[in-house]
Amino acid sequence: MKEWIEKIWRPNVNGCQMLLLDSLKVHKMASIRQYLENDCATQVQYIPPGVTGLSQPVDVGVMKSFKKKIQDLYVKHHIDHPFQPTLLRGV
Known part of the structure; x- marks a missing residue:
């Protein structure tokens, strides 16, 4: 969890979150909560147990469009920046 905080959360948030x-x-x-609150200016809230299943239909709807957007960006990136052939790729 701390690795995710350091590599993903912290570099991409500004101010209180x-x-x-x-x-x-x-x-x-x-320790995780204290680290987020004290070192990352992040207020932590928890989803109560059992609620995740209730929100799943919304999650599925949101994730479908999110995944499509990520896929489109990935394809565009590789069209704009094609892989360069190397000897290792030829093997």
Whole structure:
């Protein structure tokens, strides 16, 4: 979790933020919460157990369009920046 915070969360947020997490044990570790709140200016809130299933239809709808957008960006990136052939790729 701390690796994700360092590589993804911290570099991409500015100012005070709120992070909504599920009730996974690692998310609820006091050290993780303290690190987010004290070092990353992030307020942590938890989704109550059992609620995730209720929100799944919304999640599916949101994720479908999100994944499509990511896929489109990935394809565009590789069209604009094609892989350069190397000897290793030829093997």
